[in-house]
Amino acid sequence: MIPIKRGPEIQKMRKAGETAANILNRLADLIAPGVTTGEIDHAASQYMAEAGVKSAFHGYKKFPGYVCISLNEEVVHGIGGPRKIQYGDIVKLDVGVVQDGWIGDTAASIPVGIISPEAEQLLTVSEQSLNIAVSLARAGTHLGDVCASVEEHVSKYGYTVVREFVGHGVGRSLHEEPQIPNFGRRGTGPTLRAGMTLAIEPMVNMGTARVKLLSDKWTVVTQDGRPSAHFEHTVLVTDGDPEVLTWPRKTLLK
Template identity: 60%
Template structure:
């Protein structure tokens, strides 16, 4: 199992120390990834519209399955190491990998939806956190900062830059604002597989860092907590929650490194839904 946003990094200080074999996509493959990315984004934004008080997280998950069927794609989450949901849906203190169930969405919640799909043999991954009604000022600040940290990181997703600079930019942005980044779970390369090299933490790792090249595709995904960076996993074996019970936010795009500006393969309008 990958040390990615799906699993913990056993030795975070050495994430970059290993030899990297990062796949470079051809123009044809990039075209296929654009289709998968657009599809993943469309599904995510349809689910955002369905997030409202009184709905259960399981209802959102079932809707995700129907939207995938309509678009001739499959969930990359369902069945992954026994995962039982179509998507990951996490509420408030849940950081990532929440499984849809009977929990009802309440006013004041923040709800993270993480959609990963495979279409035509190519994977794409994106996530967003939604504010439901009036949220606390702390939650509002957290959501705004986390989304902005994603775009700060994307601004470093350029050929010739070091991956470590991209990674470190997330923590550099949120730490002065009083927030922390989750260290046990990280982003990843994506393409023919859901989890490819390289790992993409949200802090500056030690060790040798690869230079970004055109044709690399990365799932960049800041996971930021209002309190401690420490997390724990619930008894379901999947749901990751903050150790202190404070809220967490998660924003993600699949990003293509080009000769110039980075390309968002999961493009959507900027802005935190609900704010």
């Protein structure tokens, strides 16, 4: 069963989503050459304390960080540490917060300075695929349409989608039904209903779709070492246009 949120529950989801987005924005402002990923994670813990919220990730299955910070070939679930951010990197920030018992979950890929044209296109196309998928998340649509739209878009540019990790429903729990892969068949899957809240998150690789897990048992990297991009919004399905709960956030790509 896919949970349906109503009334006050939706309002609490809005607040959690906005808080997550604001924290992501503040962290994005800190990203610069020479800053360590551990410093970003420490700042995240401070910002969450200031906002009176908890990390949805810290301690989840013993995850040690407050946010996920993944660089370049790292796809998702990177852990903050001594690694220094460098000019030309792609930094993926994934922020999840628990506010008043409800979760907001959002992610963005942030270029550090001027990145290569190839990397810039990867980020642009990946964010476009998120926007396309979000636009389809409305009552009466098959979930398969949302999922298929991501791979359909990015494959036009020769990119691939990660298949082992997927988006998900979100609400009182970080991972609720349904699973939301970034591939699928149109016209299949459950029919979306107003009140569903979905974390839609394209994970797009420049090269092979194949990934591997590092020895820390968390960080996922591309097998070929080529860059990956990750964008995510928490979205409320309505009878009209979808409502993105993790706005506002600044435009990270021009």
